[in-house]
Amino acid sequence: MLAIALVFTLAQDAEREAAEARLRNMKIALDFKGADLDTVIDYVREVTGLNFFIAKKAREKGELQISISVKGLSVKSALALVLKPRGLALIWQDGVFLVTTPDEEPLAMEIYDVRDLLHTIEDMPGAEITLDTSGLGGTVVPPTPDPPLPLALEEIIKTHTGKKSWEENPKATVKLQNGLLVVKQTREVHREIRRLLNQLRRNK
Structure with a gap:
């Protein structure tokens, strides 16, 4: 059982590292004016092919109006420009990038x-x-x-x-x-x- 658990953990780590590498290395352009968070995240999901989910704590911040125009940035940097000023963070959890508040990120x-x-x-x-x-x-x-x-x-x-x-x-x-x-x-x-x-x- 221990060997099976170890293999499963290693597989999860490899999946996470591959997804995070894609965020770091892939370039993206964002051009939105007064868009809601769902619209922006849906676009990023479509471009990257990665799984994203907006957590309840992020939605509790109310309707967010996002205006941004950037190009040639990594997906990670572009998302940081969208999320950080609004008190949000992107964390990896159970095979999905979760948009939530920083205090939800596991230590x-x-x-x-x-x-x-x-x-x-x-x-x-x-x-x-x-x-x-x-x-x-x-x-x-x-x-x-x-x-x-x-x-x-x-x-x-x-x-x-x-x-x-x-x-x-x-x-x-x-x-x-x-x-x-x-x-x-x-x-x-x-x-x-x-x-x-x-x-x-x-x-x-």
Whole structure:
């Protein structure tokens, strides 16, 4: 049974990745004036051949009037222009792209080993010694170290990834524990975090 479940999960992941790749790579033109959301999504569905469904929470926002004229954009970017200003998001669920509110997007927990990024704090500066010209000897001045990276890393993650999602979704969390960064966020934000950590490693 476990093997069957694993195969099913892998098949679902492959389906999702193929659909998301189509959104990223396929170009589309949108030219609507005062159209409702159903009209726009129906058009995108027809052009892409992908399944879309407008969730109840999206419809609770009332009748949306959409005016947009763009061309040569990826489907993903074009839909972002339609959905984000109206407080909506596109998520993958059960083989369908669901138009809904951001708080409906499922969160995944991932653990990142960042011990290599924390090694820089081990070399703390030594005490500074100044000479006392009055003849009474020297004075030891304690160093003023920079804020340690472990305390700053969580804030770096929140500042440079996920935009306002950390504030808008109380279930989204990031915590540093024993050199491991434990993050609960959406898949898209996890991708941003991986890119950021790779950049920090290159700039060490």
